[in-house]
Amino acid sequence: MEAKVMTSAAAQPPGTTGAAFERFFREHYPAVVRIARGVTGDEATAQDVAQDVFIAALGRFPDPWAAQHAAAWVRVAAAHAGLNAIRGERRRGHRQVLSGIDVPPAGPEEAALDSERRAEVRQALRRLPRRSATVLVLRHSGLSYAEVAAAMNVNVGHVGTMLRRAESALRKELNDATRI
Amino acid sequence: MRHVSDGVLRRLQEEPYSVPDTAGRHLETCGRCRASSAQIAEDAALASRVLATPPDPDGIDAAWARLQSQLEPAPGARRPFVRVPHFPRPLVNIPAATGVGIAAVLVAAGVAGAATLTTVFSPTKVATVQLNAGDLRAVSNVLGLGTGPGGLSNGSGSQQLRFGTLRWSSSGQPGRVASVAQAETQTQLTLTSPARLPAGVGTRTTVFVQPQARATISFRNSIAAPVGGTSLAVTAGPAVMVAYGGQLTGTSVPTLGILTMRRPVAASTGATTSQLENYLLGQPGIPADLVRQLRLVGNLGSVLPIPVPPGATSTHLRIGGSPAVLLSTASGAASAVIWESQDGTVHAVAGLLDSSDILNVAHQIG
Numbered sequence: 001m002e003a004k005v006m007t008s009a010a011a012q013p014p015g016t017t018g019a020a021f022e023r024f025f026r027e028h029y030p031a032v033v034r035i036a037r038g039v040t041g042d043e044a045t046a047q048d049v050a051q052d053v054f055i056a057a058l059g060r061f062p063d064p065w066a067a068q069h070a071a072a073w074v075r076v077a078a079a080h081a082g083l084n085a086i087r088g089e090r091r092r093g094h095r096q097v098l099s100g101i102d103v104p105p106a107g108p109e110e111a112a113l114d115s116e117r118r119a120e121v122r123q124a125l126r127r128l129p130r131r132s133a134t135v136l137v138l139r140h141s142g143l144s145y146a147e148v149a150a151a152m153n154v155n156v157g158h159v160g161t162m163l164r165r166a167e168s169a170l171r172k173e174l175n176d177a178t179r180i
Numbered sequence: 181m182r183h184v185s186d187g188v189l190r191r192l193q194e195e196p197y198s199v200p201d202t203a204g205r206h207l208e209t210c211g212r213c214r215a216s217s218a219q220i221a222e223d224a225a226l227a228s229r230v231l232a233t234p235p236d237p238d239g240i241d242a243a244w245a246r247l248q249s250q251l252e253p254a255p256g257a258r259r260p261f262v263r264v265p266h267f268p269r270p271l272v273n274i275p276a277a278t279g280v281g282i283a284a285v286l287v288a289a290g291v292a293g294a295a296t297l298t299t300v301f302s303p304t305k306v307a308t309v310q311l312n313a314g315d316l317r318a319v320s321n322v323l324g325l326g327t328g329p330g331g332l333s334n335g336s337g338s339q340q341l342r343f344g345t346l347r348w349s350s351s352g353q354p355g356r357v358a359s360v361a362q363a364e365t366q367t368q369l370t371l372t373s374p375a376r377l378p379a380g381v382g383t384r385t386t387v388f389v390q391p392q393a394r395a396t397i398s399f400r401n402s403i404a405a406p407v408g409g410t411s412l413a414v415t416a417g418p419a420v421m422v423a424y425g426g427q428l429t430g431t432s433v434p435t436l437g438i439l440t441m442r443r444p445v446a447a448s449t450g451a452t453t454s455q456l457e458n459y460l461l462g463q464p465g466i467p468a469d470l471v472r473q474l475r476l477v478g479n480l481g482s483v484l485p486i487p488v489p490p491g492a493t494s495t496h497l498r499i500g501g502s503p504a505v506l507l508s509t510a511s512g513a514a515s516a517v518i519w520e521s522q523d524g525t526v527h528a529v530a531g532l533l534d535s536s537d538i539l540n541v542a543h544q545i546g
Binding site: 022025026029030033038042043044045047048049050051052054055085117121136137140141144145157158159160161162163164165166167168170171174 | 185186187188189190191194195198220222223224226227228230231232240243244246247358359360361373375383384
């Protein structure tokens with residue numbers, strides 16, 4: 001499933017389907033923001049991503065409970081939008097890398113190390129194939145194998161293989177980053 | 181039995197009851213698969229460690245409210261952003277200071293801006309000017325703005341001043357946007373969010389964009405040279421205000437606001453900085469103490485005056501190497517810090533926080 005999140009000003013406002021969509025939002029927002037946070041490493045950016053995802057979802061699924069894949073779609077969209085965000089971060093180059101809102105570091109040295117490590121992780125995620133990065137963040141944001149399978153539209157038996165390859169690739173990327 | 185596939189070994193780590201028993205039994209007796217399993221477990225642990233996410237934030241209500249606000253026009257979306265750029269509402273607390281205060285700031289910035297003939301100017305540092313309600317009323321009277329809420333409350337318009345005409349316009353409609361990224365796209369400003377917020381601030385609630393605005397004062401021809409017949413154009417913005425925290429009861433004041441704006445620039449069609457300064461400050465009715473303070477600022481062509489409201493204390497310091505002004509209420513309940521970074525961006529961090537918290541946020545940005 002390829003989800004490209006775009007914020008649309010023409011998205012349908014919550015009116016006729018507002019109650020249903022609000023229920024959908026409240027049920028799935030925690031998972032979406034968690035997935036985005038796993039990719040971006042930044043709470044504020046994750047919340048921005050989650051907003052974009054749900055605005056896009058509203059345009060796509062006015063009544064998400066009637067749509068079979070809406071829950072899976074917002075999860076994959078969160079992963080992809082998060083990856084887009086950190087890729088945009090790389091393009092901006094000098095822009096400060098945001099991180100650490102959740103775990104205040106003990107001191108300047110720890111802060112530097114923490115920030116450096118988070119930047120390495122985001123770089124590694126950027127270099128991985130999108131499908132590998134997606135399965136990683138979906139699984140490590142707490143989705144079960146069955147939920148990951150549903151979100152990515154693959155057989156549940158295939159998730160372990162995808163995950164294993166992705167984790168191996170992530171380790172290699174992080175090792176390479178450390179050597180550099 | 182054949183060796184267990186890596187995919188099954190991986191799932192065995194977390195969902196052992198979801199894989200056939202035969203896989204588990206094979207693993208107990210196969211050294212090769214155990215070695216693979218150990219490596220898989222190590223990689224999984226590493227991924228789990230580096231991708232770990234903290235607990236879910238409290239704030240679904242705020243997130244839902246934010247989503248709704250993005251889908252429906254905000255009631256105050258048309259209010260020009262220039263009304264709240266330099267200091268937080270709770271800190272200012274000046275009666276009827278809306279349009280009047282902005283006019284005063286525009287005039288001050290305009291004076292600062294007209295460094296040379298027709299040359300666009302950018303102030304490079306900030307300095308404080310003590311202002312009270314009487315000063316603002318006096319400036320308003322001199323300008324001919326009155327004390328009503330008029331001023332720049334619309335996106336464009338004009339108003340007669342005592343010595344000419346004030347016209348203003350905005351390059352677009354101000355309003356809320358969905359995200360910081362969207363605000364950056366619209367304004368071409370680089371926005372830096374603080375990595376750590378002071379305790380109790382809450383999550384980000386609003387991102388508000390003010391497109392670039394322009395105000396022009398056309399001085400009457402009947403005014404003596406060299407000011408008469410000239411125009412002073414002040415361009416401010418674009419600007420972005422990012423608000424954090426819940427709305428306080430009965431007010432619409434966020435706990436923390438971070439303003440980022442392009443520094444104001446100005447051009448004069450015929451008068452120099454000192455000529456404009458002498459003319460405006462020489463108008464009857466301008467409080468003598470205000471004149472004295474502005475004179476003390478020195479070269480108004482390179483300074484952005486920051487009004488200090490009554491009861492507030494000001495401290496000069498540096499943020500990111502640039503001169504900054506810290507304003508605090510006597511109680512310490514609200515603070516603001518304003519500075520201009522070397523790339524020509526004016527920053528303000530303000531909120532219902534003590535000065536140490538405000539400075540902590542400012543240093544992360546600066």
